[in-house]
Amino acid sequence: MSDSDELATPCPLSATATTPPIDLTQTKEVTLTRLKLVWHDDKVKDDKEDGKTGWRCLWCNKFSNPKHATRALCHLLKISGQGIAICKAIIPPLRLERYRALRDLGIASAECKKRGLEEVHDHVASRQLLAVAQLTVKRSKTSTGGAAASSNSLGFNAATKKHPFAKPNTHPSNQPSIVASVKNATMTQQSILQSNNTELEMAIADLFHCENIPDSTVQSARFAIVLKKARLVGNDFKMPGRKMIGGPLLALNYKTCFEENKSLILKNADVYGLTWLGDGATIHRMPLLNILTMCGDAPPMVVSIHDCTAHMAAGGKKDAPYISDLFEEQIVRFDKEKMFTDLVYFDGAANVQKAGRMLNAKYPRAYALTGGEHVISSFFSDLVKMGAIKVFNVVSLNPSICLLIRA
Numbered sequence: 001m002s003d004s005d006e007l008a009t010p011c012p013l014s015a016t017a018t019t020p021p022i023d024l025t026q027t028k029e030v031t032l033t034r035l036k037l038v039w040h041d042d043k044v045k046d047d048k049e050d051g052k053t054g055w056r057c058l059w060c061n062k063f064s065n066p067k068h069a070t071r072a073l074c075h076l077l078k079i080s081g082q083g084i085a086i087c088k089a090i091i092p093p094l095r096l097e098r099y100r101a102l103r104d105l106g107i108a109s110a111e112c113k114k115r116g117l118e119e120v121h122d123h124v125a126s127r128q129l130l131a132v133a134q135l136t137v138k139r140s141k142t143s144t145g146g147a148a149a150s151s152n153s154l155g156f157n158a159a160t161k162k163h164p165f166a167k168p169n170t171h172p173s174n175q176p177s178i179v180a181s182v183k184n185a186t187m188t189q190q191s192i193l194q195s196n197n198t199e200l201e202m203a204i205a206d207l208f209h210c211e212n213i214p215d216s217t218v219q220s221a222r223f224a225i226v227l228k229k230a231r232l233v234g235n236d237f238k239m240p241g242r243k244m245i246g247g248p249l250l251a252l253n254y255k256t257c258f259e260e261n262k263s264l265i266l267k268n269a270d271v272y273g274l275t276w277l278g279d280g281a282t283i284h285r286m287p288l289l290n291i292l293t294m295c296g297d298a299p300p301m302v303v304s305i306h307d308c309t310a311h312m313a314a315g316g317k318k319d320a321p322y323i324s325d326l327f328e329e330q331i332v333r334f335d336k337e338k339m340f341t342d343l344v345y346f347d348g349a350a351n352v353q354k355a356g357r358m359l360n361a362k363y364p365r366a367y368a369l370t371g372g373e374h375v376i377s378s379f380f381s382d383l384v385k386m387g388a389i390k391v392f393n394v395v396s397l398n399p400s401i402c403l404l405i406r407a
């Protein structure tokens with residue numbers, strides 16, 4: 001980033017008759033030079049302090065962490081009460097104008113995004129209500145056998161039907177009785193509940209249809225728990241953001257799940273031993289290696305899905321020493337004393353078979369085998385790629401093939 005904007009301030013000495021006039025167009029362009037990100041400014045620098053990663057303001061030399069663009073701008077613009085100390089240095093006005101323009105842009109962008117979300121919300125809600133109205137009418141016709149439900153929807157007909165031993169009605173004829181009023185209120189409440197149920201039902205269906213969620217998810221125990229918990233929360237419940245779900249909540253969920261699975265795997269490891277298996281797979285150009293473990297009565301556990309991108313980019317290969325080292329890193333976490341590991345399964349590829357033999361050498365109780373199910377799977381995978389075969393015609397043309405198949 002250039003510092004030419006500070007130099008763009010008109011100098012008083014330049015206002016003489018011999019000095020060429022100031023190019024206002026040029027001055028305006030320099031003044032309105034905008035930053036796309038505050039981190040692009042030459043007075044804002046990525047830095048580390050006490051092992052923490054953050055940024056440093058080169059105006060006042062203050063270090064802050066973590067990197068937070070909005071707070072950084074508040075520091076530079078000396079806006080207090082935003083979770084960061086204000087800058088103590090004197091910043092030239094043109095620089096302040098540049099920072100202010102960037103902050104205004106951010107605020108306008110956030111407001112625009114908020115308005116867009118509100119519009120989408122209103123559109124989705126109105127469309128769902130149309131579907132809810134049609135569903136309600138359809139069910140109403142079904143439940144009343146096609147007759148209009150208006151006759152008893154307010155409860156007056158049922159209330160005015162006299163019981164043979166009922167006392168004479170002392171209320172004026174133009175007012176509903178207490179029984180009718182209670183009945184009316186009950187019916188109204190039931191109608192509201194039914195309407196709410198239908199609205200939720202349609203909202204769930206619309207969510208599944210429009211967010212590409214598999215229909216079978218509605219049978220998931222986790223989905224049932226979500227609905228159950230949603231009934232119990234208060235108005236102060238705050239929906240977790242996508243960064244929270246994909247960040248701290250994911251890390252916590254993973255850790256809890258991993259520890260639970262690990263204890264389950266190790267529960268009877270001294271009886272059944274530990275079996276390790278894995279294979280390489282490149283998905284969307286990302287070279288991966290998965291590592292799983294099994295133990296007797298416990299279901300298989302995914303221990304690691306290792307991203308080999310950095311290793312491959314540095315010129316490495318998925319060779320036997322590399323695979324063996326990755327497996328050993330995980331085996332040590334489960335079997336530090338080398339007491340339980342007794343089987344390693346790989347497919348028939350030379351690199352993984354060699355890695356299996358290397359693990360054999362390190363774990364004297366273990367031996368490596370070729371995973372038969374992988375070979376069968378590969379065979380049928382190749383078979384389905386072939387064109388359709390008319391078995392009947394082939395056999396009729398050459399009876400010896402029939403004999404071969406029978407044999």
Ligand SMILES: [Zn+2]
Nearest residue numbers: 057059060087
């Ligand atoms: Zn500062």
